[in-house]
Amino acid sequence: MTPSVTIIIPTYNRAHMLPQAIEAALGQSHAQTTVMVVDDGSQDETGAILSRYADHPRFVGVSLAGNVGTAQAKNVGIALSTTDAITFHDSDDLPHRDKVMRQARVLGNETIGAHPSLNWRLSGREPETPIQVGGVLTHHELILPDGERVEIRRSLSLVDDFFPNLQMAAGVPGDWTHVNSGLFHRSVFDRLGGFLDCIEEDREFRNRLIMAGEVLWVIPEILLTKIESPDGLTQAGATDYDSPRRVADRQRVWDAVGRWFATRKVDPVPIDLSGVRIRSCTRPDLCNRQSLARVTALRDRVA
Template sequence: MSSEKDLRVDIIIPTFNRAHLIERAVQAALNQSYWNRLVTVVDDGSNDATKHVLQPYFSRPDFSYIQLKKNLGTASAKNAGLLLTGGPAVTFHDSDDIVHRDKVLRQLRVLTRQDVMANECLNWAPSGKQSGTRIDVDAVLTHHSLILPDGRQVDIRRNLSLIDDVFPNLQMGAEVPGDWTHVNSGLFRQDVFARFGGFENCIEEDREFRNRIILNGAIVWVIPELLLTKIETSDSLTQSAASDYDSAQRRADRDMVWAKVAEWRSTGKIAPVPVDLPDLEIEFASNPAALVARDIPMSKRTAKTVRDVIATSWNQPVINTKEAAE
């Protein structure tokens, strides 16, 4: 991977009907102390004033606004952002996140370290690494604060929660359901997506992705400082009756996640997830030159859609894609 000095970071912000919040998230991303970043907002078919609010940013070369024709859901919006950006490092910010100015810089300095070793006192065989050798960090997470709708602030500092679906016996005493270090705001190498795919189309997409990369041996580093504040609102997925932790949809998604853990216990691996977005259509893109195809497993029909979006609609060059059998 390139050095910190020239490595471009894609900051992808999926959003839906958050016109009242989105500018704050964009400003926080654009004001990051690390200079080489492209901020991409994926507007998941909003019917409010999101496009109007962000229009003053359309002329910036470090900003890209992608408006989807229809609402596809959070996981699919993240996948759309992945498909149409090509930076060697990627992070996702929610539209209601407040990020520390140095978050990306701190994460990037860890991601590009060349002195991380596979300590000889640890068992590296399950991760496919050899003790005593240099290893690359695949993902850098941070601790975060959570502001709940009742006004409470909970600081999430539970590194062990990264494996709560595998060893729930280690997770006692969590203050809120899902009291885990936040994977959604992690900084990831492009290679992580090339090896393991994108997000499952579900509302537990972060949880499933977290398990998939860790159980497949990705090297994850956790910065123990609070570099992000998450604000839970009445329309957050975890607060909505249709998608909160007690909802039927989330329970079904957790069953899927746990089935994959069972697969890992049986086989030692979790299969990659090729991106499949047959309904992907772009209504508007503010920065066509920023649209490139990421090297990530995807279905043949999705690869064709990406080629059409980039090469036909905006006449942009296409780089390599991995087409998976449908």
């Protein structure tokens, strides 16, 4: 059965780009798709943008009372979503209209099995048994601020933190398979938790999936365009790839890989939203009511 999907779009002060991201998400060909924008305490016109879509039957606008960071904004979306599967699009992402449908059909394929030619016991599975794919990734393209277009097709980068010795002829540094926009079965979050509160949250989540033996499927086609702008996290001086903050976060990720090699244990990251407050939610009926009540402790309102 093809799973229902929530597209979670965390955003902060990107009102100038947000409408095209919302339209692209709502325009996905997969009919069972809900779009949830989590406004991470924006100070611009993001609230006005969300109000435009308040009556759309498949749109949820969640406004947080303060800025908590991308990882926690994603965790809010995970907690509030009610669908079978979840994907994450940035506010500067333009997905192909069939991206989610293609991913969902793989995720819902019940005929995928553990072929006996591979050593499935290393990941805790028996040969010739059914497999639930945990995440479906795609290739993507990147439009840089200077207009350069880069095609990202290197699946080897899924394990670059584990085997850097295999990267020597793999291409330009930063040429990676985009984990953030993968479609993930909800059971993955039940087992492994949500995102670690850091700016390397995608890398850390990717590594946790691999260490836990989750099954990852890569569709070898470009189904997403990412448009990087100077105010994005990977371009801004405080959070770019050479910034002290990102270097420190990456070291945390590498330390976790080192612990896994030594112990083969994977620690889940519980979703802790005790410090998060929601200012408003346009469609509580499309949200997990229990999570909504727990997260908000509403000092303000839920529309």
